Amino acid sequence: MELRQIGTSDVMATPIVFGAWAIGGWLWGGTDDDKAMEGINAAIDAGINAIDTAPVYGFGHSERVTGEAITGRRDEVFVFTKCGLRWESDDGQHHHDTQDQTGQDVSIYRNLSRDSILWECERSLERLGIDQIDLYQCHWPDETTPIKEAMGALVELLDQGLIRAIGVSNFTPEMIDECLAYGPVHCSQPKFSLLSRDHLDGVIAWCHERDIASIVYSSLEQGMLTGKVTPDREFGEGDQRLDKGGWFTVENIRRANAVLDEVVQPIADAHAATLAQVSLAWTIAAPGITCALAGARNAEQATENARAMHIDLSDEQYGQIREAFWRLEGP
Numbered sequence: 001m002e003l004r005q006i007g008t009s010d011v012m013a014t015p016i017v018f019g020a021w022a023i024g025g026w027l028w029g030g031t032d033d034d035k036a037m038e039g040i041n042a043a044i045d046a047g048i049n050a051i052d053t054a055p056v057y058g059f060g061h062s063e064r065v066t067g068e069a070i071t072g073r074r075d076e077v078f079v080f081t082k083c084g085l086r087w088e089s090d091d092g093q094h095h096h097d098t099q100d101q102t103g104q105d106v107s108i109y110r111n112l113s114r115d116s117i118l119w120e121c122e123r124s125l126e127r128l129g130i131d132q133i134d135l136y137q138c139h140w141p142d143e144t145t146p147i148k149e150a151m152g153a154l155v156e157l158l159d160q161g162l163i164r165a166i167g168v169s170n171f172t173p174e175m176i177d178e179c180l181a182y183g184p185v186h187c188s189q190p191k192f193s194l195l196s197r198d199h200l201d202g203v204i205a206w207c208h209e210r211d212i213a214s215i216v217y218s219s220l221e222q223g224m225l226t227g228k229v230t231p232d233r234e235f236g237e238g239d240q241r242l243d244k245g246g247w248f249t250v251e252n253i254r255r256a257n258a259v260l261d262e263v264v265q266p267i268a269d270a271h272a273a274t275l276a277q278v279s280l281a282w283t284i285a286a287p288g289i290t291c292a293l294a295g296a297r298n299a300e301q302a303t304e305n306a307r308a309m310h311i312d313l314s315d316e317q318y319g320q321i322r323e324a325f326w327r328l329e330g331p
C-alpha cells in the first residue's frame with residue numbers, strides 16, 4: 001500500500017488515519033481508556049501510521065490517551081493534532097457552549113493568536129509526551145485574529161522544529177489562499193463522507209490543484225456508513241448523535257441504510273469486506289482525497305477500518321457507489 005505525502009512536507013501517511021475524537025469521550029457519550037489504547041495499538045499493528053487528535057477532544061483527554069498508547073512506538077506513528085479551540089480562556093471568537101465528558105458546562109472559543117498557539121503547542125507536546133508534532137492544524141478559523149498572525153506563529157514553530165507540517169481545518173479556499181502568502185500550508189482538513197459530499201468539488205479540488213493534502217473527517221458519517229446504525233440504535237448519554245437531526249433521524253437512517261443494503265453490500269460481499277471498509281476504500285480512492293480519518297473506539301473497529309487500505313474497487317464498483325450516493329438527497 002502506497003503512502004501519501006502530506007502536501008510538500010516530508011510526512012508520508014497511510015491513506016487511513018486513526019481519528020481520536022471519540023476516545024476523548026466528549027460528545028461521544030464517554031469512553032473506555034483501556035479499549036481506546038488497544039484501539040490505537042491495533043490500528044498501528046494493522047499498518048496505520050498516523051493518529052489525528054486535538055486538545056479539545058475531551059479537553060486534553062484524547063491527547064493524553066494517545067500519548068500513553070504510543071509510548072514505546074513513537075517511531076511507528078505520525079501524530080497530528082490541532083490548535084485554536086480553547087476552553088480555559090474566553091479570549092477570541094465564541095465557538096460554542098457545551099458540557100464536558102463529566103457534565104460540567106464549558107464555553108469554547110476560537111483563538112489563533114500567536115501567544116495562544118505557542119502556549120497550546122507546549123501543552124499538546126506535554127500531554128502527548130513527544131517533542132515534535134508531525135502535523136499541526138488550526139482547528140477552526142478565528143475571525144478575531146489576522147491570518148498573518150496565526151501563520152507567523154505556525155512558521156515560528158516549524159522553524160523551531162516543534163512541528164513538522166502546517167495544516168488548517170474548516171478553512172475556505174479564500175482563507176487558505178491568504179495563509180499561503182505567509183508560509184506553507186501542507187494540508188486542509190474538511191468534512192467528507194459519501195453522505196456529506198459538499199467539499200469534494202470545492203476546497204478539496206482547490207487544494208488538489210495546489211499540492212495541498214486533504215485529510216477528510218467523519219468519513220464514516222459518525223458510524224452511519226458502517227450499516228450498524230439502525231433506527232432503534234441507542235446512544236449513550238452525551239452522545240452528539242442522540243438528539244441530532246441530519247442523517248440521524250429515523251427516516252434518514254432508513255434512506256442511508258437502503259443504499260448501503262442495495263448497492264454497497266453486494267460490492268462488499270465481492271471483496272469479502274464490510275460496509276465500513278468499502279465506504280472508506282471509496283473515499284481514499286476519490287480524486288483529491290489524500291487520507292480519510294476513521295474514528296474508532298476499540299481494537300475491533302480500528303482493525304476493521306485499517307483493512308480498507310487493501311481493498312481496490314474496480315472502476316465499475318467505484319462508479320456504482322458514486323451514482324447511488326449522488327442520487328441520494330441530503331438530510
Ligand SMILES: NC(=O)c1ccc[n+]([C@@H]2O[C@H](COP(=O)([O-])OP(=O)(O)OC[C@H]3O[C@@H](n4cnc5c(N)ncnc54)[C@H](OP(=O)(O)O)[C@@H]3O)[C@@H](O)[C@H]2O)c1
Nearest residue numbers: 019020021022169217218219220221222223293294295301
Ligand atoms: N477538524 C474537525 O473539525 C473535525 C471534526 C470531526 C472529526 N474530526 C476528526 O475526524 C475523525 C473521524 O471523524 P469522526 O470521529 O467524527 O467520525 P467517523 O470516523 O465518521 O465515525 C467514528 C465512529 O463510528 C463508529 N465506528 C467506527 N468504525 C466502526 C466500525 N468499523 N464498525 C462500527 N462502528 C464504527 C464509532 O462510534 P460508535 O461505536 O459509537 O458507533 C466511531 O467513534 C475524528 O476522530 C477526528 O480526528 C475532525
